[in-house]
Amino acid sequence: MTAVKVEDCKKCERLVKFRTKIALEKKLCHQDEEYWGKPVPSFGAQEAPLLICGLAPAAHGGNRTGRMFTGDRSGDFLYEALYRHGYANRPDSKNSGDGLILKEVYITAVVRCAPPDNKPLPEERDACMQFLRRELLEMKNLKTILALGSFAYDALWKLRNDPPFTNDPAAEKTSPSAKPKFRHGLEVALGNEINMVCSYHPSQRNVFTKLLTKEMFDDILLRCRSMSSREESAKIGAVQKSDP
Template sequence: MKLHVLMDEVCACRACHRLVAWRERVGVEKRKSYRDQEYWARPVPAFGDPHARLLVLGLAPAAHGANRTGRMFTGDRSGDFLYAAMHRAGFATQPTSTARGDGLELRDAWVTAAVKCAPPDNKPLPPERDACSAFVLRELRLLPNLRVILCLGGFAYDAALRLLRDAGAAVPQPAPRFGHGVRVAVPGAPSLLCSYHPSQQNTFTGRLTPAMLDDVFAAAREMIAD
């Protein structure tokens, strides 16, 4: 119930004027292939199992993906790549995520983003990241079984480090540099695990392959078990 209330607060947020203007502009102008669809065009709530031991942390909603569908990593190629891997690893009930209400459920996993609104050029500003950090910090506190935070990309990794420090966790100083497969143990808090972001820029070029993402989710399973 508390998570539900928090997600309602997320969806109603209008704190960042630049992000509000952009997400709503995209929802009006639309991409031609989606011109007959009604865009969500609001902050995108997190999604998943409230008993999750794994949290998947992304950057922000995609303008014509989650900003259109209203669900994290849903309706774009990044989500196709991510949820297919989560299904193979047993964290998702199906390999596709096309729309809210499509039947997808997550098992032992929670998917969220460091910034809740789609940003121009997919680049949130530091004040926008900081404005959303309170939401994500509350998510962490309302997910008592969390063991691992999987950070998709360097932005998410930096955000996770900030969140854990804000929560009073003993984050290593200096923290390891971001890299695919990097693991960071944090005493008394969820451990961090890093992956390249499943953006088309990474997946189309082979920087991130299905096998590489499978290895990351296998590592997440191992860390949860430990």
């Protein structure tokens, strides 16, 4: 059976209705634009060692532009940081035709359709994980995953006993490990020398309230860069840096 292309997926009735409604109604300041209004594909270099995973596209951000983290405040914060750290050729991301090129990083989200109030239902998350699973398997050089927020962390933790994090899913399932509590800066060894780093989500609210600052995010990206080298990943090995 041929795998469904993410852009063609209509599995979640509630989200299909929502993304289409938003695309027709539009925000006043974007009335002249054509909204994407479909599931948003991942963006960047799939052969990269670093994967950044968020929650879902924003109704007037990715759902408008058709590119992950593009067209909203979270994206402004993220792409500016990626540019500072040499992962992007420009400091902003306006639309899919702006010439932005990412280097050594691939950007995705757990859920590919914009959800009402940025809150997907558990069954919508579970349905959409098929795309994350598939992409993880396709990322042959993956070393580090940056989970933006607890939603992404929880979803990735659920996949820890599956490839590419293990070569023997049956054996892993018989030895469950305790889940560390989400916190900014948490590092988790997922397996097969692939590590996860957690950050607060760069949402407008988190940035405005300074729960997440540029300096904090710079530190996270430096750690991602360091962990993405083969030597560093090996050093972390099975060590799980969790809450004290």
